Amino acid sequence: MRVLIIGGSGFLGTELIRRAVAAGHETAATFATRRPDTSPDVAWRHLDVRHAADVAGLIADVAPSVVLNASSGGAHWETTADGAAHVALAAAGQGRRLVHVSSDAVFSGARTHYDESCPPDPLTPYGAAKAAAETAVRHLAPEAAVARTSLIIGHGRSPHERLVHALAVGSREGALFTDDIRCPVHVTDLAAALWELALRGAPGMFHLAGPDALSRHELGVLIARRDGLDPTRLPTGLRTDTPHPGPVDVRLDSSATQRQLRTRLRGAREFLG
DSSP states (O other): OEEEEETTTSHHHHHHHHHHHHTTOEEEEEESSSOOOOOTTEEEEEOOTTOHHHHHHHHHHHOOSEEEEOOOOTTOHIIIIIHHHHHHHHHHHTTOEEEEEEEGGGOOSSSSEEOTTOOOOOOSHHHHHHHHHHHHHHHHOTTOEEEEEOOEEOSSOSHHHHHHHHHHHTSSOOOEESSOEEOOEEHHHHHHHHHHHHHHOOOEEEEEOOSOOEEHHHHHHHHHHHTTOOGGGSOEEOGGGSSSOOOOBOEEOOHHHHTTOSSOOOOHHHHTO
């Protein structure tokens, strides 16, 4: 099978590529700025998702069975919102299966627990862009799967893990918030679940997060202990004390999605234990 991973140079994209190549899929992946120096089994293509014609041209050229959009432009509207719309329009127009990766940032935290039926109520520019992307994908590509996820952790390579290391050794200033709660997921579990959704072909909204709700500080302590660092050196703080705290306590309820999957989404206490 031929697959196209948009955002293949990112943390999640790298794991999606690894799994695609291991499964024997003919794999193409995109980068926005610097071409990664990785496996020759990957056909790397430069893509700026802000340009609709370029997106449509690339998908037509690669002709994949599955397009998996794991790109992230942060709060940049033209990349995160418009770019997702360009991918959805091209994939649907060319009859390609699409899986779009979204985020728990689409929620405000007012409800605390959010299942797949909950509509977005974002507080931040990033959350608003991701919510707009979801709306575009669901209207332009109604057969697509939209998968919301949470804080992604790996084997020391994720941004949060690097932050924990820097804070523990004192090479960076900052704090890990004790009131900022999410449901972390391991990148290998997330990638496996996304490929399962891609191959199943079921449309709709899905939640892919771990079952453990942890503060960023609690998560940092688990990471420090796993990696032989002193967790008492991790500075603490409150997100609510910052000028623009955004969503604080956001817990994705992934139980309905989990019942449909063979992939088990482990909690952080398990994969960091």
